[in-house]
Amino acid sequence: MDICGMCNRESVLQNSHAIPDSVFKKILRSNSGKAIVVPSGGRDPIHYSSDSWDTNLLCSDCESLLNSLYEGYSLRVLRGSVGGVRRHDLGVTFSGIDPCRLASFFISVFWRAANSKHSSYGKVYIPEPWNGEIRDYLLKNTPIPINLVTVQISRLIDRTPKNGFTLRSLKSVVMSPFFRKHKYGKYSFCFVFEGFFVEIFTPGLTYSLRRRAGVILKDKRVLMVPYLDIFDVPEIVDALVKGYGKYLDGDITFKD
Numbered sequence: 001m002d003i004c005g006m007c008n009r010e011s012v013l014q015n016s017h018a019i020p021d022s023v024f025k026k027i028l029r030s031n032s033g034k035a036i037v038v039p040s041g042g043r044d045p046i047h048y049s050s051d052s053w054d055t056n057l058l059c060s061d062c063e064s065l066l067n068s069l070y071e072g073y074s075l076r077v078l079r080g081s082v083g084g085v086r087r088h089d090l091g092v093t094f095s096g097i098d099p100c101r102l103a104s105f106f107i108s109v110f111w112r113a114a115n116s117k118h119s120s121y122g123k124v125y126i127p128e129p130w131n132g133e134i135r136d137y138l139l140k141n142t143p144i145p146i147n148l149v150t151v152q153i154s155r156l157i158d159r160t161p162k163n164g165f166t167l168r169s170l171k172s173v174v175m176s177p178f179f180r181k182h183k184y185g186k187y188s189f190c191f192v193f194e195g196f197f198v199e200i201f202t203p204g205l206t207y208s209l210r211r212r213a214g215v216i217l218k219d220k221r222v223l224m225v226p227y228l229d230i231f232d233v234p235e236i237v238d239a240l241v242k243g244y245g246k247y248l249d250g251d252i253t254f255k256d
């Protein structure tokens with residue numbers, strides 16, 4: 001028996017995912033069993049993988065709690081089957097959403113990644129006391145204060161005129177999360193999955209910075225998710241350049 005990372009009870013631990021298993025499954029189904037993995041910072045080239053980055057972390061109760069409270073609902077929102085979705089020149093607007101559940105979903109991915117032993121999540125870390133505080137909020141299904149964690153999301157696009165990534169190919173890209181160091185010793189952690197770029201700030205953004213587009217605010221049921229060109233994300237460009245040799249060799253082909 002092991003100790004559950006969330007409720008601290010002795011239990012048989014489950015295969016827990018940070019980035020949801022269903023994200024990997026959806027990609028694997030449409031891509032002959034392989035996801036396109038863009039490692040960040042390491043020496044590995046871009047590669048196909050059938051590994052869904054799971055490790056034993058949570059008991060079955062905590063696992064299903066996170067899935068039923070946050071994950072199922074949020075993936076339906078992001079995939080457009082709950083609430084309204086409108087595409088326009090600046091991005092995608094989601095309406096009729098429960099912002100606290102959506103924010104808690106991304107924070108639960110972040111928290112699980114930080115507490116996972118899988119090497120793909122090796123760059124994600126939450127210092128105490130925040131790690132414990134976030135765990136308690138998730139476990140009690142209480143909205144997480146925005147000054148503790150702020151979530152900002154963008155929809156990735158590629159404005160390259162010819163032979164660029166299509167939206168469908170961008171949805172097949174999973175990137176190992178990386179961090180950014182900001183002023184005053186603050187950090188953010190960045191995730192790429194389902195065609196979204198998710199940046200999570202802990203401690204949260206200051207009041208004036210929370211007005212940026214794509215920040216999930218707890219009293220706003222409408223969320224405008226701005227477009228973000230993949231070539232405007234230096235870490236993605238860097239990972240793509242490192243993996244480019246492999247790409248030219250024909251080992252990796254990005255299909256529609």
Ligand SMILES: [Zn+2]
Nearest residue numbers: 004007059062
């Ligand atoms: Zn548990």
